[in-house]
Amino acid sequence: MSFVNTLLNGHEGGLKHEGLTPMQKIALRFVVLGVLYYGLAALEGMMMRVVEITPVAAIDDSHFFSIMTVHPMVGIFGSTYMIVFGAFLFLVPYFMKKPIFSLKMANASWMLIGGGTFIMWLAGFLFSYAPLYTLYWPLPVDLAQFKIVGGLFYVVGVALIMVGTFLYSYNVFKTIMYTPEGWDKQPSMELFKDAIGFTGLINFFKRRKTEHIVDLPVAAISRGTIDVGLNAVVITAAGVLLLIYMFGTMFGVTMEKTWVDALLYKNIFWWGLDLIADGLVLIFVAGTWYILAMMITGKDLFMKHVARAALFVEMVVSWTVWSHHLMSDQGQSNVLKVLSGEMVTALELVTQGLAVYITLVTLAKARPLKMTNELKFLLGGLLGFMLAVPAGIIQADLGMNRVLHNTQWIIGSHVHVAILVGLTMTLYAAVYLLLPILTNGAKLWSQKLATAHFWLHLTGGIGMGSFMGMAGIDGMLRRSIYVDGEYSTYMMLAGICGAMLLLAFALFLFNIVMTFGVKGLIGIYSPAKTDTSDCVPALQEA
Amino acid sequence: MADSIDVLATLKLVYGIYVFIALSLIAWFAYRVTKPRDDDAGAKPAIFWTYVVVLALVGTGLHFLTFAKVPWVPIDLKRAGIEPSAVFDITYENHEMSFSSYPMQVGCGEHVVFNAISNDLTYGFGIFRTDHTMVAQMQVVPQSRNDLMWQFGKNGTYYVRSTEYSGPKGARMIAKDAIVVTGCDEDDVRAAALGGQP
Numbered sequence: 103m104s105f106v107n108t109l110l111n112g113h114e115g116g117l118k119h120e121g122l123t124p125m126q127k128i129a130l131r132f133v134v135l136g137v138l139y140y141g142l143a144a145l146e147g148m149m150m151r152v153v154e155i156t157p158v159a160a161i162d163d164s165h166f167f168s169i170m171t172v173h174p175m176v177g178i179f180g181s182t183y184m185i186v187f188g189a190f191l192f193l194v195p196y197f198m199k200k201p202i203f204s205l206k207m208a209n210a211s212w213m214l215i216g217g218g219t220f221i222m223w224l225a226g227f228l229f230s231y232a233p234l235y236t237l238y239w240p241l242p243v244d245l246a247q248f249k250i251v252g253g254l255f256y257v258v259g260v261a262l263i264m265v266g267t268f269l270y271s272y273n274v275f276k277t278i279m280y281t282p283e284g285w286d287k288q289p290s291m292e293l294f295k296d297a298i299g300f301t302g303l304i305n306f307f308k309r310r311k312t313e314h315i316v317d318l319p320v321a322a323i324s325r326g327t328i329d330v331g332l333n334a335v336v337i338t339a340a341g342v343l344l345l346i347y348m349f350g351t352m353f354g355v356t357m358e359k360t361w362v363d364a365l366l367y368k369n370i371f372w373w374g375l376d377l378i379a380d381g382l383v384l385i386f387v388a389g390t391w392y393i394l395a396m397m398i399t400g401k402d403l404f405m406k407h408v409a410r411a412a413l414f415v416e417m418v419v420s421w422t423v424w425s426h427h428l429m430s431d432q433g434q435s436n437v438l439k440v441l442s443g444e445m446v447t448a449l450e451l452v453t454q455g456l457a458v459y460i461t462l463v464t465l466a467k468a469r470p471l472k473m474t475n476e477l478k479f480l481l482g483g484l485l486g487f488m489l490a491v492p493a494g495i496i497q498a499d500l501g502m503n504r505v506l507h508n509t510q511w512i513i514g515s516h517v518h519v520a521i522l523v524g525l526t527m528t529l530y531a532a533v534y535l536l537l538p539i540l541t542n543g544a545k546l547w548s549q550k551l552a553t554a555h556f557w558l559h560l561t562g563g564i565g566m567g568s569f570m571g572m573a574g575i576d577g578m579l580r581r582s583i584y585v586d587g588e589y590s591t592y593m594m595l596a597g598i599c600g601a602m603l604l605l606a607f608a609l610f611l612f613n614i615v616m617t618f619g620v621k622g623l624i625g626i627y628s629p630a631k632t633d634t635s636d637c638v639p640a641l642q643e644a
Numbered sequence: 645m646a647d648s649i650d651v652l653a654t655l656k657l658v659y660g661i662y663v664f665i666a667l668s669l670i671a672w673f674a675y676r677v678t679k680p681r682d683d684d685a686g687a688k689p690a691i692f693w694t695y696v697v698v699l700a701l702v703g704t705g706l707h708f709l710t711f712a713k714v715p716w717v718p719i720d721l722k723r724a725g726i727e728p729s730a731v732f733d734i735t736y737e738n739h740e741m742s743f744s745s746y747p748m749q750v751g752c753g754e755h756v757v758f759n760a761i762s763n764d765l766t767y768g769f770g771i772f773r774t775d776h777t778m779v780a781q782m783q784v785v786p787q788s789r790n791d792l793m794w795q796f797g798k799n800g801t802y803y804v805r806s807t808e809y810s811g812p813k814g815a816r817m818i819a820k821d822a823i824v825v826t827g828c829d830e831d832d833v834r835a836a837a838l839g840g841q842p
Contacts, residue, residue: 163812234809238766247811362695364766365788405688430768430781434789436721440707448703455699459692459751462673469681473674485670489663495703496655501717504780505648508768515659568663575652577778579770579803581809583816588776 112619113547119387119625124205125192125637126540130626132188132212133533133540139180139219140526141611144604146173151566151600154593157585166583168226168236173237178378178520179263181221185529186386187211187270189536190323192637193393194277197317200285201635203276207269214266222259225252234581236375238341239367240359243347253348257341264334264341271331278316278324282635289315297324299417302410311407319396322389325413329377329385329420336374365433373424383525384450385416387487388457390528394480395461397535399468405460416453422446426498430507439500447498454491458484475552479531482560486524489564490516493571506574510589513580514570514596522603523563530559530610537617544641547616555610562602569596645715645753645797648779649834715795716780719755723793729754731791736784737763739813741804747821749786750796752828758782760790767814768807773800773834779805786828796825800835 108116119127146169161169195202200207200507220368225231231252233242242253278297279290295301296316305311316324343362350357392403403409425442428434461484471477493516497506506512534552537544546552570578573592577583615623632639711717719726729751733744760769762784764830769792770781779802782792801824806817821836 103741154648163815167812167815201687232812236809238808241765241809241811243807244765244811247813305666317763319836359764360787363787364785368766368785385667405689405692408692428783431783431785431788432790432792433785440721445704448700448707451703452696452699456696459695463687465677467681467687469677471677473678477677481670484665484806488666488670492662493659496659499710500720501651501708501714503657504720504782505652505778507781507783509778572656575656577772577776579805579807582805582807585816643835 108616108619112622113617114305114542114545116617116619117541117544117622117625118553119628120541120631121542121639122626122630123632123634123639124630125202125543125635127626127630128205128208128212129188129192129540130470131209132184132191134623134626135212135216135612136181136184136188137533137611138152139176139184139216141607143173143177143181144224144607146176148597148604151593151597154584155590156587156599157568157583163583164230165579166234167232168230170581171232171234172223172226175222175260176219179215179260182521182529182544183215183263183267183379183535184212185609186390187215187267189390189529189532190274190327190386190427190456191270192536192540194274194320194323196637198278200277201282203280205274205635207273211266211270211273214269214502218259218262218264218266220259221262222256225256225259227504228252229255231256237344237371238408239362239364240347242344243351243359243526245348250348250352253344257344257348260337261341264338267330267334271327274324274327278320297321298328299325299410299414301598302407303414305407306411314410317595318403318410319389319393320381321410322385322392322413326385326389326415328417333374333377336370336377340371360628365431366430368428368431369424369434370423372427373421376424376427377420383520384454384487385413387483387525387528388413388416388454390532391457391461391480391484392464394528394531395464395537398471398474398477398480399464401464401468403460404463404467404608408456408459412453412456419446419449419453423450426494426503429498429500429503433458443498444500448495451491451495454487458488462557474534475546475556476535479527479534482556483524483526483528483531484499485560486519486522486527486563489567490520490524493519508580509574510570510578510580511574514567514574516571518570519564519567523560523567526563527559530555532633539638541618544617544622548613551613555606558602558606558609562599562606565599566603567595569599645795646713647797647832649777651714652777666807681793715797719793719795720784726793728793729755731757731759734758734760734769736760736764736767736806737767739810739817741767741806741817741819743819744823746819747801747824750823750825752799752825753795753797755795758792758794760784760792762786762790764816765810766808767810767817768805770805770807771802772805773802773832774836775834777834783808798825798830798832798835799828800825800832809824 153166191208229249229252245396279293281288296314299321347357396403422442423446425438426447428441429443456629496502569592575587578589732748735742767784769784771779784790801821804819804822806814
């Protein structure tokens with residue numbers, strides 16, 4: 103088969119989108135858009151890497167910081183949210199063997215999050231709106247530095263993302279709790295309690311265990327979904343506040359910025375933002391590891407009752423952990439810094455360590471296993487969090503934070519290793535595992551490219567995070583510009599690793615395009631031809 | 645007295661060793677998981693619960709260790725009972741820093757307070773050596789208390805830089821030679837020697 107033919111029609115017939123169920127199409131729509139947004143975030147990251155090596159005339163300070171503003175938003179919402187939500191909207195009904203509550207709502211979710219991300223990105227691209235994702239008060243409404251239209255684009259974009267997120271959260275819980283037409287009445291409250299891990303926690307202390315009615319993977323998904331919903335409430339509230347000030351300025355109403363207490367705002371904002379870091383990243387990742395381990399081995403999870411109880415503990419942890427972001431704020435009380443910032447954060451080492459151990463033992467008990475793409479990426483994901491979580495615990499210490507806060511250590515050794523190696527490799531594992539299920543058996547075009555993707559991504563991710571971390575230890579700040587080559591050696595090495603990451607993504611994307619074919623990829627976004635509420639075609643299920 | 649160079653060098657060493665161990669462990673696991681099963685060592689509940697206890701001890705133990713070994717932690721937590729020998733005011737407004745005295749002269753081993761006030765945005769206050777390694781930093785939040793008590797143990801001249809993003813205009817807020825420490829037996833070889841021995 104010629105190259106052009108494969109490019110257009112895919113490998114061995116490619117993706118036959120006509121046979122996909124509406125659920126398969128929705129999941130693929132989320133994932134494909136999420137993968138493309140990952141590419142955008144990677145490109146933005148590489149642009150910043152270049153500027154960190156040497157100043158570039160085409161990227162001035164304003165441009166640099168507008169890239170820095172949209173880069174994490176595109177990465178988290180445009181890419182991670184999309185891939186995770188797509189996978190989970192498919193997996194919840196798949197595991198529960200019941201139809202999703204609303205296909206329309208699921209379709210609206212990907213459109214709103216995808217469209218909202220684009221509008222938010224335009225705020226940076228067209229108007230250089232650059233208050234960073236932290237939005238520290240009152241920077242987002244400092245209209246001496248930023249154009250009001252940029253702020254409006256940003257808030258509208260984020261608002262659409264949040265609406266899509268609310269719809270996702272509602273759809274997940276409704277799917278778990280509702281009674282489909284023709285079914286016996288479902289015990290909604292019992293399903294809810296089991297889904298959030300409450301039943302698991304009570305069982306942990308009971309001799310006679312209550313039987314679980316929600317599978318562990320679904321419990322993990324719904325547990326993280328609670329935090330995603332709460333985070334959306336906080337971000338939406340911040341957006342409303344920004345709009346009030348922007349409209350006030352537009353209509354000539356004097357609004358003192360001191361009406362909002364900057365430290366209180368920072369506490370509330372970080373409380374919400376940490377629900378992503380802990381709700382989405384840690385809990386969703388742990389849940390995804392469990393799903394992957396069970397699907398790869400075909401066996402039950404090791405210590406599954408502990409894993410369930412840990413999910414509820416993680417909820418308490420993620421709701422009370424935010425103060426580690428305010429350890430360098432002298433106005434923050436020492437009690438909060440020590441209890442919330444240090445001690446509760448230390449519990450994350452326990453909860454995430456448990457998830458690593460449970461996943462590894464589940465895999466080990468099923469050996470010998472074939473080193474498939476999903477298994478090797480899963481191990482990469484586990485490694486990422488084994489490196490990044492201790493780095494986070496270290497910086498959440500009163501002594502270490504005084505010399506690490508806002509340095510490249512935070513964003514390199516902790517954040518980028520967690521996201522690029524831990525989270526992204528876990529998501530790649532899920533993509534490789536779900537590929538045949540979501541596509542009714544499409545065959546990967548090149549295993550060599552998949553292997554190259556793995557090694558380039560793993561080496562690039564760990565390398566980039568490490569060199570950034572070393573620069574941070576030597577004092578390099580994360581939100582500043584250096585023009586005199588102060589850290590050029592570290593930054594050149596980090597840049598090489600960044601290029602490896604970008605190349606890894608390009609190989610992955612090319613492999614997927616050749617696997618599905620351009621026609622197949624476009625077909626994902628056409629209306630489904632089969633009218634079924636099943637996740638996969640009945641024949642495949644059988 | 646340990647300074648940030650000592651603390652961060654220890655971090656680099658300890659974390660470097662840990663990274664090597666984690667990489668080796670996963671590589672070993674990846675090799676073993678493809679081989680036939682011979683034992684269930686990791687699956688024993690006693691090992692599992694020992695592992696959980698070790699995680700909890702390591703996670704919380706770090707904070708007790710730094711409280712005992714890192715000099716600025718007890719100063720931070722017990723500062724209400726420490727009388728500073730000097731208080732330096734630094735005012736932030738319109739992406740500029742102004743100092744109550746410049747340079748700020750500090751005697752060796754004295755407890756001094758850097759009191760930063762922002763009249764508009766959130767900034768940062770960071771003390772750096774001339775090789776750009778960080779001595780210490782804090783956030784400077786408007787309407788909030790931003791006062792850092794510090795004790796220097798080496799002679800040197802340090803610059804101050806805003807460590808928090810305050811918009812593109814604040815990307816290079818630097819005050820050169822802002823702090824001069826004198827009177828110590830030892831020089832900070834990484835800081836400019838304007839202070840030095842008296």
